[in-house]
Amino acid sequence: MNGFMNEASCELKQDERVGRVAKATHGHYTIFTEKKTYEGRLSGGLYHMAQGPRELPAVGDWIVFVPYDNGEKGLIQRVLTRRTLLSRKKAGETHGEQIIAANIDKVFIVTALTNEFNINRIERYVLQVYESGAVPAIICTKQDLCEDVDLRLEELRLAAPGVQVYAVSNLTREGIQELKNELKKDETISLIGSSGVGKSTLINSLMGEEKQLTQEVRFDDDRGRHTTTHRELFLLPNGTTVIDTPGMRELQLWGNEDTVGKTFSDVEQLSSECKFRDCKHHSEPGCAVKQAIETGELDKGRLKNYEKLKRELHRLALKEQYSAHRVNRMLHGPKSQKK
Numbered sequence: 220m221n222g223f224m225n226e227a228s229c230e231l232k233q234d235e236r237v238g239r240v241a242k243a244t245h246g247h248y249t250i251f252t253e254k255k256t257y258e259g260r261l262s263g264g265l266y267h268m269a270q271g272p273r274e275l276p277a278v279g280d281w282i283v284f285v286p287y288d289n290g291e292k293g294l295i296q297r298v299l300t301r302r303t304l305l306s307r308k309k310a311g312e313t314h315g316e317q318i319i320a321a322n323i324d325k326v327f328i329v330t331a332l333t334n335e336f337n338i339n340r341i342e343r344y345v346l347q348v349y350e351s352g353a354v355p356a357i358i359c360t361k362q363d364l365c366e367d368v369d370l371r372l373e374e375l376r377l378a379a380p381g382v383q384v385y386a387v388s389n390l391t392r393e394g395i396q397e398l399k400n401e402l403k404k405d406e407t408i409s410l411i412g413s414s415g416v417g418k419s420t421l422i423n424s425l426m427g428e429e430k431q432l433t434q435e436v437r438f439d440d441d442r443g444r445h446t447t448t449h450r451e452l453f454l455l456p457n458g459t460t461v462i463d464t465p466g467m468r469e470l471q472l473w474g475n476e477d478t479v480g481k482t483f484s485d486v487e488q489l490s491s492e493c494k495f496r497d498c499k500h501h502s503e504p505g506c507a508v509k510q511a512i513e514t515g516e517l518d519k520g521r522l523k524n525y526e527k528l529k530r531e532l533h534r535l536a537l538k539e540q541y542s543a544h545r546v547n548r549m550l551h552g553p554k555s556q557k558k
Contacts, residue, residue, distance in 0.1 A: 238251055342482060
C-alpha cells in the first residue's frame with residue numbers, strides 16, 4: 220500500500236483517504252483501508268466523466284475517497300494509476316471489454332485434472348494473463364482423482380513454456396504447502412478458471428478457514444457446483460492478497476495479437492529460424508516450424524492454435540478500428556469531399 224500512498228499523498232485534498240476496492244457489485248463497493256472497511260459508491264463527477272469500464276473502479280484498484288455518513292461510508296473520487304489490468308472481451312456478440320481485476324502481480328489459472336482439463340483453454344488463459352501485465356501460474360486441482368498426473372503436467376509445460384505448474388488436492392492437502400511456500404507478502408494474486416474447478420476451495424485451503432462457500436462435487440461429471448457470484452478480495456494470513464472471481468463459461472480474448480508471441484514462445488523462436496522472414500509455415504522452403512513438426516519437436520495442433528489466436532485478436536483489432544471510425548463519424552460527421 221505504501222507505493223500508492225506515496226503517489227497520492229501530494230494530491231490528497233482535505234478529508235480524502237486512500238483505500239483499495241475489495242468488492243464491486245452493480246455500483247456498490249467495499250473499500251479496504253489499513254484501519255477499517257467502508258461501504259463505497261461513486262461520486263457524481265467520476266460516474267459522469269467515465270468514458271468506459273476502464274475508467275471505473277474494479278476489484279483490486281487503489282482509489283481516493285472521502286468518508287461520509289459519520290465515517291461509515293466512502294464517496295469514491297478517482298482511481299489511482301494501475302500497474303496491471305486483467306480483462307476479457309464481453310461474452311456473446313457484444314463488442315466491449317469486461318474488467319476482471321486490477322493491480323495483480325500473479326494470476327493463478329486454476330484447472331481440474333479431470334474431465335475439465337483442456338489445453339486449448341489454458342493457452343487462452345495464459346495469453347490473456349500476459350496481456351494484463353501479470354505473471355501466469357497454472358494450478359491443477361483434484362490431483363487425487365487423476366491417474367495420469369505427470370502426463371498432464373508435462374502437456375501443460377509444453378503448452379505454456381516457462382509458466383510454473385502446480386498440482387494440488389484440496390481433499391488430501393497434497394501440494395497445498397508447496398503452493399503456500401510460493402506466496403509472498405504484499406503480493407496480489409487473482410484466481411481465474413472455469414466454474415467448479417475448485418477456486419473457492421483452494422482459497423479456503425490457503426487461508427486455513429472456510430472463507431468461501433463451496434458445494435459438493437457432482438457425481439455425473441466430477442465437477443464442483445459453481446458458488447462464487449462476484450469478484451472479491453481476501454487477505455491471507457501471510458499478507459498475500461487474493462482475488463477470487465466467478466467461473467467463466469468461455470474466455471473471449473481482449474488485447475493485442477503481439478501478446479500471442481509470449482504464450483507461444485516456442486513457435487516464435489522457431490519462426491525466427493525460418494529462411495524467409497514472412498514465412499507462413501505452410502509450403503515455404505526452409506521453414507523451421509514445418510521441420511520441427513515433422514521431427515516431432517513441435518505438435519501440429521500447437522501451430523494451429525497459434526494461428527487461430529492470432530486471427531482472433533486480429534479480428535478484434537479490426538472491430539476496434541472500425542468501431543472507433545463509426546464513433547468519430549457520429550461525433551464529427553463525414554469529412555467533406557474535396558472538389
